[in-house]
Amino acid sequence: xxxxxxxxxxxxxxxxxxxxxxxxxxxxxxxxxxxxxxxxxxxxxxxxxxxxxxxxxxxxxxxxxxxxxxxxxxxxxxxxxxxxxxxxxxxxxxxxxxxxxxxxxxxxxxxxxxxxxxxxxxxxxxxxxxxxxxxxxxxxxxxxxxxxxxxxxxxxxxxxxxxxxxxxxxxxxxxxxxxxxxxxxxxxxxxxxxxxxxxxxxxxxxxxxxxxxxxxxxxxxxxxxxxxxxxxxxxxxxxxxxxxxxxxxxxxxxxxxxxxxxxxxxxxxxxxxxxxxxxxxxxxxxxxxxxxxxxxxxxxxxxxxxxxxxxxxxxxxxxxxxxxxxxxxx
Amino acid sequence: xxxxxxxxxxxxxxxxxxxxxxxxxxxxxxxxxxxxxxxxxxxxxxxxxxxxxxxxxxxxxxxxxxxxxxxxxxxxxxxxxxxxxxxxxxxxxxxxxxxxxxxxxxxxxxxxxxxxxxxxxxxxxxxxxxxxxxxxxxxxxxxxxxxxxxxxxxxxxxxxxxxxxxxxxxxxxxxxxxxxxxxxxxxxxxxxxxxxxxxxxxxxxxxxxxxxxxxxxxxxxxxxxxxxxxxxxxxxxxxxxxxxxxxxxxxxxxxxxxxxxxxxxxxxxxxxxxxxxxxxxxxxxxxxxxxxxxxxxxxxxxxxxxxxxxxxxxxxxxxxxxxxxxxxxx
Numbered sequence: 001x002x003x004x005x006x007x008x009x010x011x012x013x014x015x016x017x018x019x020x021x022x023x024x025x026x027x028x029x030x031x032x033x034x035x036x037x038x039x040x041x042x043x044x045x046x047x048x049x050x051x052x053x054x055x056x057x058x059x060x061x062x063x064x065x066x067x068x069x070x071x072x073x074x075x076x077x078x079x080x081x082x083x084x085x086x087x088x089x090x091x092x093x094x095x096x097x098x099x100x101x102x103x104x105x106x107x108x109x110x111x112x113x114x115x116x117x118x119x120x121x122x123x124x125x126x127x128x129x130x131x132x133x134x135x136x137x138x139x140x141x142x143x144x145x146x147x148x149x150x151x152x153x154x155x156x157x158x159x160x161x162x163x164x165x166x167x168x169x170x171x172x173x174x175x176x177x178x179x180x181x182x183x184x185x186x187x188x189x190x191x192x193x194x195x196x197x198x199x200x201x202x203x204x205x206x207x208x209x210x211x212x213x214x215x216x217x218x219x220x221x222x223x224x225x226x227x228x229x230x231x232x233x234x235x236x237x238x239x240x241x242x243x244x245x246x247x248x249x250x251x252x253x254x255x256x257x258x259x260x261x262x263x264x265x266x267x268x269x270x271x272x273x274x275x276x277x278x279x280x281x282x283x284x285x286x287x288x289x290x291x292x293x294x295x296x297x298x299x300x301x302x303x304x305x306x307x308x309x310x311x312x313x314x315x316x317x318x319x320x321x322x323x324x325x326x327x328x329x330x
Numbered sequence: 331x332x333x334x335x336x337x338x339x340x341x342x343x344x345x346x347x348x349x350x351x352x353x354x355x356x357x358x359x360x361x362x363x364x365x366x367x368x369x370x371x372x373x374x375x376x377x378x379x380x381x382x383x384x385x386x387x388x389x390x391x392x393x394x395x396x397x398x399x400x401x402x403x404x405x406x407x408x409x410x411x412x413x414x415x416x417x418x419x420x421x422x423x424x425x426x427x428x429x430x431x432x433x434x435x436x437x438x439x440x441x442x443x444x445x446x447x448x449x450x451x452x453x454x455x456x457x458x459x460x461x462x463x464x465x466x467x468x469x470x471x472x473x474x475x476x477x478x479x480x481x482x483x484x485x486x487x488x489x490x491x492x493x494x495x496x497x498x499x500x501x502x503x504x505x506x507x508x509x510x511x512x513x514x515x516x517x518x519x520x521x522x523x524x525x526x527x528x529x530x531x532x533x534x535x536x537x538x539x540x541x542x543x544x545x546x547x548x549x550x551x552x553x554x555x556x557x558x559x560x561x562x563x564x565x566x567x568x569x570x571x572x573x574x575x576x577x578x579x580x581x582x583x584x585x586x587x588x589x590x591x592x593x594x595x596x597x598x599x600x601x602x603x604x605x606x607x608x609x610x611x612x613x614x615x616x617x618x619x620x621x622x623x624x625x626x627x628x629x630x631x632x633x634x635x636x637x638x639x640x641x642x643x644x645x646x647x648x649x650x651x652x653x654x655x656x657x658x659x660x
Contacts (some may be wrong), residue, residue: 020351033553066529066553069564115571140526159571168571170509171526179500179510180526187582193600196470196501198528199396201458223396224364234399241445241489241498243400246496270523 002054004047005321005327007117008032008039008078010032010221011140011175014050016318017054017326023318026050026242033065036077047086056082059099059117059316059326061141062190063110064159079103086226094320096157098123100327115159117316118143118168124322125313126288132285132308135300136315137292139174139219142267144274148281155277166273171214171266173292174203174219178239180322182262185240185255187247192240198222200235205259207232208252211294227289250287260295267299275303278301289313332384332632333658334377335651336409336585338362338369340395341470341505341549343566345376346648347384348655353648356380359548363395366407370415375414386412388432389447389646394489399477405440406634409433415613424650427489428453430657436442445489445648448473448498452482454652455617460594462615462638463601465630466645467622469504469549472597473497476602478611485607486614496603502541503622504549508569512592514607515585519579522570530565535589538561538582541624597629606631608636628636 004018014027026049030042047053058305063074069165082091083103092100095112096253098119106113118136122145127136135205136143146153150283156162163170171181177198184191201222208229217227225231233252237243240255275282285299285308337344356379362637393404412421413433418523422430425442428449436443436450448466452475455464459472460480466473474497476483486492493500501511507528531552536542538559547557563582568575570585605612610634615638616630627637644652 055513064525064568064571066565066568069555072575097609158520158576160517160576163524163571164517164520165547166523168523170523175506177509177527177528180506187490187494192492193496193498193500194493195364195394196506197396198507225399235396237392238396241394241493245402246488246490 003325004050005317005319005324006053006056006058007315007317007320008058008060008062009140010062012208013042013046014315014317015050016315016321017050017323019051023321024050025315025318031220032062033067036065036067039078039081040193040297043081043085053086053089055324055328056086056104056321057094058082058087058318059094059120060113060115061115063114071114072110074109075113077108079106080108092324094120095321098152100324115183118145120316120319120323121145121289121313122147122154124319126150126152128136128311129287129308129313130157131283132287133274133283133300133305134259134287134289134313135267135296136289136313137267137270137290137296138172138290140170140172140176140184142169142171142292142296143189144169144267144270144277146274146283148283153278153281163285165277166270169267169270172202172261173206173295174201174217176202177222178202178205178236178259178261181259184255185258187240187251187254198240202259202263204232204235205244205256208236209260211260212291216291263295264302267295268302271299271303287311287313289315332382333651333655334384334388335649335654336386336388337645337647337650338388338390338392339470340392342531343372343376344645344647345380346645346651347380348651349381351646353646353651353660357548361550362392363397366395366397369408369411373571383416383419385654385658386416386419387424387650388412388421388465389424389450389650390437390443391445391447393444401444402440405443406437409436410439414606422654424450428482430654443611445492446470446515447510448464449482449617450646450649451475451651452477452484453471454483454649456480458641459513459617459638459643461613462617463487463604463613463630463635464617464619464624464643465597465601466619467498467597468502468620468641470500470506472499472501472503472600472622472626474499474597476604476613477610478608478613483608483611496600499597499600501593502532503536503625504531506532508532508589509551510565511596513537513591515588517584521654526568527570529568530562532589532593534562534565538566538586539590541590542621543597593625594628594632595624596631600635603627617641617643619645653655
């Protein structure tokens with residue numbers, strides 16, 4: 001059986017397939033909220049680039065996108081998109097209960113599928129890494145998942161429950177607006193209030209600092225201009241209503257560093273909240289995952305956690321592919 | 331001489347004309363950053379609705395819009411738009427030096443015109459109200475302008491200078507994204523981190539609370555859905571990744587009140603910064619202006635300032651019309 005794993009987000013499509021003992025991954029930006037009706041076509045395109053359809057293992061977070069009036073609508077929309085894109089392929093949907101659900105069952109109880117993608121990665125990671133925080137920092141959000149004694153010890157199930165417990169932090173290395181990260185930015189050491197506009201995003205700070213390359217800047221730029229370092233710097237200066245005509249590159253660096261520090265602090269603060277809940281059983285090690293693993297790693301080290309070396313965690317698309325493959329073979 | 335006053339913002343066009351001793355105002359939303367090339371047509375439409383072109387008095391903040399690489403480009407673009415829209419009308423551009431500048435001079439020294447609209451309102455208000463804070467809370471930003479001994483006593487000139495001194499606060503009653511106002515929101519008294527997405531804006535909170543009506547909600551909704559109270563409430567709940575399926579209307583109220591309180595606190599904190607700078611000469615009264623004057627008034631009262639009754643301040647479009655009319659007659 002050939003399994004294609006999917007992680008359908010609101011801003012990115014990720015697909016994974018095992019081939020000859022290695023995982024093939026494909027990730028493509030897709031602003032679902034802008035053109036939801038193109039989802040079936042985009043799914044087919046991605047599947048073709050990975051060698052065609054097969055049995056589908058699907059997890060999602062796309063149901064939160066604001067093109068859907070509620071999450072129920074969102075989940076059903078994604079399930080519909082798969083059955084329309086691949087009418088003859090079998091599809092299994094992964095739930096927060098760590099089980100796969102059929103098409104019919106998924107339509108009946110859509111909320112079981114909502115925001116379940118972190119469960120897949122954590123379920124797999126728990127086998128090789130029985131005591132650790134799995135910290136998955138992506139383009140938009142960061143998951144902090146405690147694994148204790150080989151068990152996924154997260155307390156939140158819904159996005160809301162996870163947000164309030166610190167297990168989901170809505171900060172990522174690309175799409176997060178700078179005005180959602182900081183209220184003020186330092187300019188020559190003095191704080192300046194920021195514009196409440198999406199003039200710049202996290203990707204601009206990390207591109208300016210060299211933490212990511214322009215090939216990693218896979219989301220839209222806020223102003224529709226290019227993904228060069230110079231333009232990223234100009235976007236950062238606009239956050240304090242200024243530009244390179246008035247302020248120099250050293251100020252762009254000061255601003256970018258402050259954005260990075262604030263993101264690391266946001267993640268570290270959530271990590272402390274999860275640690276407090278777990279008390280003495282809180283893991284002392286971490287496993288970082290995702291495009292923004294550089295932020296996750298810094299936050300975890302600041303919190304005194306040790307990196308688990310030599311173990312590579314799988315992202316949700318690869319994880320659901322592995323989990324379904326296993327259960328089919330078993 | 332018939333003067334048409336203009337305040338060209340990045341999200342709204344405002345025009346004013348004196349007719350028989352009374353001011354006629356027209357305000358229309360226009361997302362300049364989305365379609366800058368339509369500006370001349372939109373200017374002409376607005377002028378026609380106010381009885382046709384005349385001598386133009388122009389002030390602007392539109393140069394900050396991110397369709398312009400720098401503010402210089404932005405100012406020159408607006409000046410060009412006026413000369414293209416009204417080739418036979420005389421246009422005078424108001425500067426931060428409180429003077430009018432010709433077309434040619436404006437092109438030579440564009441930065442004098444950048445973000446000068448607050449100077450016009452303050453210059454007029456200073457005559458009738460020699461000691462007060464003029465607090466103009468609009469759809470997007472709030473200006474805090476101290477008037478001391480009949481003089482405009484603001485220290486900042488550029489947007490950047492004003493932001494860092496608390497004279498410009500980038501918060502308003504409509505367009506401000508909720509994620510730029512708060513980091514967490516209370517749900518049944520317990521804080522919950524928020525989504526870093528523009529799922530909801532200030533207008534949703536104020537519409538839900540009844541502080542504004544649906545006819546005041548003149549900007550786009552973040553999700554492209556309607557401006558009803560119900561949909562505004564749903565957008566507010568999405569900020570904690572939830573919906574009316576999971577949380578009830580009392581939580582939407584709890585969230586909306588927290589957003590309002592945070593905006594009032596932002597304005598009050600900036601007000602305190604300006605008061606500190608002025609020391610003993612700081613005014614003890616205020617004059618509120620703009621669509622968001624309900625926020626400005628609350629912040630000023632929280633700061634122990636007394637409202638100046640019986641005096642109505644003019645917005646920038648009306649103010650430049652008055653000032654130019656005067657200087658032409660003088």
